[in-house]
Amino acid sequence: MLILVLNSGSSSIKYQVRDIAGRNDDGVSRNDDGVSGDDGRNDDGGILTEGLIDRIGGSDPGPDAVADHAEALDRIDAAVSAVLGGRELDAVGHRVVHGGERFSEPVLINNEITRAIERLNPLAPLHNPANVLGIRAIAAKWPTLPQVAVFDTAFHRTLPEHAWRYAVPDELYSRYGIRRYGFHGTSVGYVSVRAARLLKIQPENFNAVIAHLGNGASVTAVHAGKSIDTSMGFTPLEGLVMGTRSGDIDPSILIFLLRQGLDADGLDELLNRKSGLAGLAGDNDMRSVVEAADGGAEAAQTALSIASYRLAKYIGGYHVAVGGARAVVFTAGIGENSWRFRALVADRLTALGISLDEAANRAHSKQARVISTPDSAIAVLVVPTDEERAIAEATAAVVSPG
Numbered sequence: 311m312l313i314l315v316l317n318s319g320s321s322s323i324k325y326q327v328r329d330i331a332g333r334n335d336d337g338v339s340r341n342d343d344g345v346s347g348d349d350g351r352n353d354d355g356g357i358l359t360e361g362l363i364d365r366i367g368g369s370d371p372g373p374d375a376v377a378d379h380a381e382a383l384d385r386i387d388a389a390v391s392a393v394l395g396g397r398e399l400d401a402v403g404h405r406v407v408h409g410g411e412r413f414s415e416p417v418l419i420n421n422e423i424t425r426a427i428e429r430l431n432p433l434a435p436l437h438n439p440a441n442v443l444g445i446r447a448i449a450a451k452w453p454t455l456p457q458v459a460v461f462d463t464a465f466h467r468t469l470p471e472h473a474w475r476y477a478v479p480d481e482l483y484s485r486y487g488i489r490r491y492g493f494h495g496t497s498v499g500y501v502s503v504r505a506a507r508l509l510k511i512q513p514e515n516f517n518a519v520i521a522h523l524g525n526g527a528s529v530t531a532v533h534a535g536k537s538i539d540t541s542m543g544f545t546p547l548e549g550l551v552m553g554t555r556s557g558d559i560d561p562s563i564l565i566f567l568l569r570q571g572l573d574a575d576g577l578d579e580l581l582n583r584k585s586g587l588a589g590l591a592g593d594n595d596m597r598s599v600v601e602a603a604d605g606g607a608e609a610a611q612t613a614l615s616i617a618s619y620r621l622a623k624y625i626g627g628y629h630v631a632v633g634g635a636r637a638v639v640f641t642a643g644i645g646e647n648s649w650r651f652r653a654l655v656a657d658r659l660t661a662l663g664i665s666l667d668e669a670a671n672r673a674h675s676k677q678a679r680v681i682s683t684p685d686s687a688i689a690v691l692v693v694p695t696d697e698e699r700a701i702a703e704a705t706a707a708v709v710s711p712g
């Protein structure tokens with residue numbers, strides 16, 4: 311099936327066309343043993359084309375100006391048609407950031423679903439409105455093309471109440487929906503299944519701690535294949551030290567700063583855009599921070615130490631939460647590529663009996679792989695994520711189940 315995967319932002323749309331093979335009865339796509347093919351073949355997951363349309367709705371008129379999401383879609387249509395050579399798309403899969411409490415699975419979109427996503431706008435003011443624009447633009451252009459919404463929060467709908475509820479008066483939850491939702495779910499769900507298969511464990515019996523470490527970063531406790539706790543909360547600000555986000559801080563710091571005269575926008579900017587690695591080391595990119603640390607920059611060394619310590623604390627806690635993890639899994643930009651950061655984290659986990667195979671940890675690879683020693687009490691894995699593939703497969707499964 312030909313699936314167009316869309317990630318719509320307020321001023322950009324990322325797209326990819328995937329050719330998705332059929333599915334087995336267990337809902338698992340063929341040719342995926344979690345290690346990209348038995349023969350080590352590099353399985354690209356059927357990417358036919360991909361691209362990014364940005365600066366949508368910008369103020370500078372010019373030949374590259376894109377007025378709105380509808381015009382962006384015309385450009386995507388032109389680019390995609392050139393590649394498909396007469397073949398037609400079977401469906402569109404949308405990455406939707408917030409599914410609130412309602413959506414625990416990918417769903418076929420109709421008007422009612424679109425309105426439900428729109429009603430969640432207050433919970434994800436930067437993301438859901440853009441997703442809705444993308445959905446409406448497709449519906450206007452190709453009214454009969456099936457559209458599926460795949461939610462970043464859905465994998466975390468299995469969190470037990472003791473993990474999702476904050477210790478605040480119930481009114482905050484009942485009136486505003488203030489609770490832990492969690493994000494990165496599409497990635498973590500995909501990586502969890504691949505990691506389990508790599509270890510020859512049934513995904514539904516898998517207990518693990520999965521660290522999605524990109525520019526945004528979160529860690530998830532997986533018990534019996536399901537999310538039971540995750541470090542991002544009501545918004546993606548909670549938890550780990552990220553590229554530009556602080557992660558956990560004492561909420562009283564906000565109250566203190568408000569009293570110093572900072573307003574809501576100022577706090578938002580401070581904690582979401584100026585903190586994390588950027589705030590500590592002056593750069594949000596892990597490569598630069600590691601380089602600076604190697605060059606002797608103390609601020610960068612401190613940043614790495616804080617970030618790895620924070621993650622190690624979560625891993626220890628989640629190991630307990632899942633009743634003993636079989637694996638600690640690293641994924642996304644930093645998790646997949648920074649052997650230095652993985653080593654810093656693993657060094658803080660010796661109390662759990664974790665030991666890394668140094669050569670395996672340092673080796674460059676695009677494959678899912680084990681990087682711990684055979685006698686490590688918990689396996690440590692690197693499993694590349696592929697959100698677009700997960701979205702395309704989920705979309706194909708919704709559109710033609712079984």
Ligand code: AMP
Pocket residue numbers: 523524525526553594595596597598642643644647648649
């Ligand atoms: P993502 O959001 O998943 O694209 O991840 C972005 C993060 O991955 C940035 O902090 C990058 O610096 C980091 N990253 C990407 N490649 C490397 C690499 N080779 N070594 C260290 N960090 C990397």
